[in-house]
Amino acid sequence: MGSKNLTATLLLFTTFLFISRSTSAVHSPPRLNATTNDLTFIRTSCNATLYADLCFNSLAGYASAVQNNPARLAKLAIGVTISKAKSTALFLTKFSHSATKAKDCASYLKDALDEMRDSLRTLRNISRGVGIDSAAPSSVEMFRFKMSDVQTYMSAALTYEDTCTDEYDETDEVGGTKTAVYDRVNNLKRLTSNALALVNSYANNGAP
Numbered sequence: 001m002g003s004k005n006l007t008a009t010l011l012l013f014t015t016f017l018f019i020s021r022s023t024s025a026v027h028s029p030p031r032l033n034a035t036t037n038d039l040t041f042i043r044t045s046c047n048a049t050l051y052a053d054l055c056f057n058s059l060a061g062y063a064s065a066v067q068n069n070p071a072r073l074a075k076l077a078i079g080v081t082i083s084k085a086k087s088t089a090l091f092l093t094k095f096s097h098s099a100t101k102a103k104d105c106a107s108y109l110k111d112a113l114d115e116m117r118d119s120l121r122t123l124r125n126i127s128r129g130v131g132i133d134s135a136a137p138s139s140v141e142m143f144r145f146k147m148s149d150v151q152t153y154m155s156a157a158l159t160y161e162d163t164c165t166d167e168y169d170e171t172d173e174v175g176g177t178k179t180a181v182y183d184r185v186n187n188l189k190r191l192t193s194n195a196l197a198l199v200n201s202y203a204n205n206g207a208p
């Protein structure tokens with residue numbers, strides 16, 4: 001065998017090694033499978049909400065972190081809603097100097113934010129088992145009791161958001177500001193409603 005042939009053979013061999021290694025890296029199925037299952041879980045859970053498509057679209061990006069865990073899903077939904085509430089409140093402060101209603105609305109959204117933060121803190125405590133002794137016969141009741149707090153906070157948040165749009169409804173402000181506020185706050189209300197529905201599902205099915 002001449003040295004040219006040897007070089008060609010070696011080159012072919014290393015190329016083969018390289019290709020087989022990269023294809024085996026591309027075709028690693030466990031991750032893909034997990035993602036499909038995780039997405040199905042989000043799709044199915046979102047089916048219990050009023051705005052299922054919005055629910056799926058807002059949460060699907062975090063599917064691999066949620067996996068099949070309804071507690072994580074509820075916390076994620078509240079977290080996503082909190083960040084939307086923050087940006088909406090910030091958006092409203094831009095108009096506060098000219099529109100009193102925008103200022104009022106921003107302050108209602110801040111109240112809604114406080115409620116949602118409380119609900120998230122309570123959920124985190126539940127996940128860490130704070131105040132819930134899983135060996136005690138009363139642990140299911142304790143779980144339900146704490147979850148009812150979470151439900152109350154989320155309902156209160158939704159009520160604050162409703163108050164914002166109700167008051168805005170009474171203004172004769174036309175065009176730009178009112179429409180922009182409406183669109184954003186209504187979107188926030190849908191996210192909040194969805195998060196509450198996911199909290200309700202967890203409360204009904206997630207007892208320890």
Ligand SMILES: *[C@@H]1O[C@H](CO)[C@@H](O)[C@H](O)[C@H]1NC(C)=O
Nearest residue numbers: 028029030031032033034036
């Ligand atoms: C991926 O899912 C398919 C069917 O959905 C299954 O046959 C296969 O064993 C799974 N692979 C892994 C690695 O879990």
Ligand SMILES: *[C@@H]1O[C@H](CO)[C@@H](O)[C@H](O)[C@H]1NC(C)=O
Nearest residue numbers: 040042043044045046047048
């Ligand atoms: C959603 O719920 C409906 C009934 O309420 C059911 O027919 C449908 O199969 C569900 N879809 C998913 C993806 O779970």
Ligand SMILES: *[C@@H]1O[C@H](CO)[C@@H](O)[C@H](O)[C@H]1NC(C)=O
Nearest residue numbers: 118119120121122123125130
């Ligand atoms: C969470 O638990 C801590 C104790 O670890 C407690 O101080 C705090 O008040 C609890 N928060 C809520 C919202 O329940």
